[in-house]
Amino acid sequence: MYTQPTDRKELAATAERAPRTLTPEDAAFQQRIDADEFIEPRDWMPQAYCKTLVRQISQHAHSEIVGMLPEGNWITRAPTLKRKAILLAKVQDEGGHGLYLYAAAETLGVSRDEMIEALHSGKAKYSSIFNYPTLTWADIGCIGWLVDGAAIMNQIPLCRCSYGPYARAMIRVCKEESFHQRQGYDIMLALCRGTPEQKNLAQDALDRWWWPVVMMFGPSDKDSTHSAQSAAWKIKRVSNDDLRQKFIDATVPQADLLGLKIPDADLKWNARRGHYEFGAVDWEEFWRVVNGDGPLNRERLAARVKAYEDGRWVREAATAYAAKRGRGSFDPDAAKHGRDSFDPDVAKHGRDSFDPDAAKHRASEKVA
Numbered sequence: 025m026y027t028q029p030t031d032r033k034e035l036a037a038t039a040e041r042a043p044r045t046l047t048p049e050d051a052a053f054q055q056r057i058d059a060d061e062f063i064e065p066r067d068w069m070p071q072a073y074c075k076t077l078v079r080q081i082s083q084h085a086h087s088e089i090v091g092m093l094p095e096g097n098w099i100t101r102a103p104t105l106k107r108k109a110i111l112l113a114k115v116q117d118e119g120g121h122g123l124y125l126y127a128a129a130e131t132l133g134v135s136r137d138e139m140i141e142a143l144h145s146g147k148a149k150y151s152s153i154f155n156y157p158t159l160t161w162a163d164i165g166c167i168g169w170l171v172d173g174a175a176i177m178n179q180i181p182l183c184r185c186s187y188g189p190y191a192r193a194m195i196r197v198c199k200e201e202s203f204h205q206r207q208g209y210d211i212m213l214a215l216c217r218g219t220p221e222q223k224n225l226a227q228d229a230l231d232r233w234w235w236p237v238v239m240m241f242g243p244s245d246k247d248s249t250h251s252a253q254s255a256a257w258k259i260k261r262v263s264n265d266d267l268r269q270k271f272i273d274a275t276v277p278q279a280d281l282l283g284l285k286i287p288d289a290d291l292k293w294n295a296r297r298g299h300y301e302f303g304a305v306d307w308e309e310f311w312r313v314v315n316g317d318g319p320l321n322r323e324r325l326a327a328r329v330k331a332y333e334d335g336r337w338v339r340e341a342a343t344a345y346a347a348k349r350g351r352g353s354f355d356p357d358a359a360k361h362g363r364d365s366f367d368p369d370v371a372k373h374g375r376d377s378f379d380p381d382a383a384k385h386r387a388s389e390k391v392a
């Protein structure tokens with residue numbers, strides 16, 4: 025998962041930057057959006073649209089790779105060889121999701137280095153859910169079942185998001201999330217069919233994960249400053265509250281099948297509305313975790329920074345190898361100059377219109 029509206033000030037500022045009087049370009053752009061056309065990297069777009077996407081896609085990418093940490097901790101402790109192999113594949117998938125998403129954000133003119141720097145300095149956010157600890161094996165079941173389940177709810181509408189590279193990345197990501205959700209549910213099913221102690225582990229994990237997962241959809245629509253503009257741009261196609269309701273309606277019967285009790289005394293079926301009613305969300309806890317004071321915020325960020333530093337020699341070796349083969353070293357400055365320096369020729373080739381080889385040649389030409 026993992027787009028989550030978080031920074032209130034930034035969202036409000038973005039909304040303010042949105043044009044109040046439409047220029048002819050703005051009007052033509054909105055017409056394309058209204059006609060359900062995809063916007064591609066070479067197309068004209070309002071600056072605020074580009075900024076909103078960079079923030080959302082990079083935050084989504086960060087969530088994928090920070091999300092590898094709580095589950096990665098359990099790879100060596102998975103109860104069987106089969107569970108270990110499945111979890112390993114799942115965590116690798118999340119790394120892949122991060123890479124597609126960083127690549128999609130790069131098509132908007134932001135460099136990978138800038139995005140990583142924003143994450144490591146604490147400027148960029150990632151989904152609040154990954155700041156909670158994974159205490160037992162049942163937590164791994166709950167993450168797959170609930171966190172990946174919430175991710176699917178959130179990401180399926182993004183397959184029709186107006187920005188082409190983001191929408192296309194989501195199609196594959198959603199297929200993989202579906203496997204993740206099933207593997208999590210399968211862990212829960214095995215525990216719930218096991219000994220009373222195993223079933224207690226499953227219930228305890230559900231008790232701890234339920235509310236943080238309900239918060240994953242972000243603040244209530246009435247408190248979400250950017251929703252209207254994102255909806256008009258077809259970046260966000262379903263509101264936070266509607267997604268949350270959809271998730272709860274789908275998940276309650278799954279908990280019933282497991283014989284587990286959802287920790288919400290106010291949860292009840294409303295036959296007239298055709299939806300479950302549910303209790304009040306503790307938004308104070310949500311903002312506390314988003315703003316850096318959750319159970320494991322510091323540990324997660326420190327683990328990410330350490331992984332980046334530990335991998336430095338690999339990046340340096342790859343750059344040296346590329347230089348030795350006469351392809352020139354990658355020039356991070358060339359990638360930093362933003363949208364204006366985006367070269368449509370470079371964008372014509374390769375996946376989602378971004379060809380790293382073409383970008384490298386261009387960078388070396390510049391150096392020469």
Ligand SMILES: [Fe+2]
Nearest residue numbers: 025088118121
């Ligand atoms: Fe993912």
Ligand SMILES: [Fe+2]
Nearest residue numbers: 025172201204
């Ligand atoms: Fe996933």
